[in-house]
Amino acid sequence: MTVIQIIMLAAVFLIASIISVIGGSTSLITVPVMLEFRVEPRTALATNMLALTLMSIGGTLPFIGKKVIDTLRLPLLIVLTLAGSILGALLVLIVPSKSMPLIISISMIAVAVLSIANRNAGVVPSVGIPSRIAEIAGYIVTFVLGIYGGFFSGGYVTLLTAAYIMLFRMTFIQAIATTKVINVFSSLVATLIFIKHGIVDYQLGMILGLAMFIGGIIGGRMTLSLSNAWLQRIYLTVVGILAFITLRKSQQQNHSTSTTNLTIE
Known part of the structure; x- marks a missing residue:
């Protein structure tokens, strides 16, 4: 890879990381x-x-x-995330990811619909505490999404943010802040497994990682300066755009596969 290509990649990673602090779905880009x-x-x-x-x-x-940051729930959320991420990272070594774009796009469309239907969720601070069923569901979703986060991560934080808003009744800023902490552990444990199997490009990873570290700081500061209402608007915009992109790519892949099958027959 040339120096110019690396610079171009770093620029994309920087911009993506700034936006994704709020909307997530970094890996889809x-x-x-x-x-x-x-x-x-x-x-x-x-x-x-x-x-x-x-x-x-x-x-x-x-x-x-x-x-x-939701420090009360954080310890258990981290444990569940670590367990799920380990399973997800191991899946990368044996499972192809061709079907992921369709699953992600459908999930994101569902998130957008639910968010629009519950416009006050995450914008207006909730009164009272979540029901026991919702609380348990939040922990289960954390584990399940942890598996996906360790596997691919595209859309992981986006879906996790939506889950915490709807199940734990967090505001957007609380959900964004809490998922950022959780994603440190999810990404780290998956990275360690990938390092063990020798499939990480360290030089490229550190260059892109530095760009994303800077982007993460910028995105975090931007998040703190915005209201929950604006965070919701940006979040839904990102979800809508990425859902459209991933759905379109999935359809193109299916069309390509169908064409190939017809040619073989």
Whole structure:
């Protein structure tokens, strides 16, 4: 890879990380771009995970001491995330990810519909505490999404943010801050497994990771300066755009597969 290509990648990763602190779905942008630059798929996933770890650390720093991180639930959420992420990272080694774009796009469309239907969710602070069923569901979703986060991570934080708003009744800023901390552990444990199997491009990962670390700090500070209403608008815009992009790519892949099958027959 040439110096110019690396600079172009770093620029994309920087911009993506600034936006994704609020909306998530970083990997839906960064991994496809790496594949366009002919980075081997497994190496792209693993190297991207290293960069995501640094972005999550950078994105967490602005929230420390601001009393917006859910510290009461955090320990259990981290344990569940670590367990799920380990399983997810191991799946990368044995399972192809061709079906992921369709699953993600459908999930994001569902998130957008639910968010629009519950416009006050995450914008107006909730009165009272979540029901026991909702609380338990929040922990189950954390574990299940942790598996996906360790596997690919595209859309992981987006879906996790929506889950925390709807199940734990967090505001947008609380959900964004809490998921940033959780994503540090999700990305880190997956990265360590990828390192063990020798599929991380360290040089590229550190360059892109530095860009994302800076982007994470910028995005975190921007988040703190915005109201929950504006965070919701940006979040829904990102969800809508990425849902459209991933759905379209999935349809193109299905069309390509169908054409190939017809040719073979």
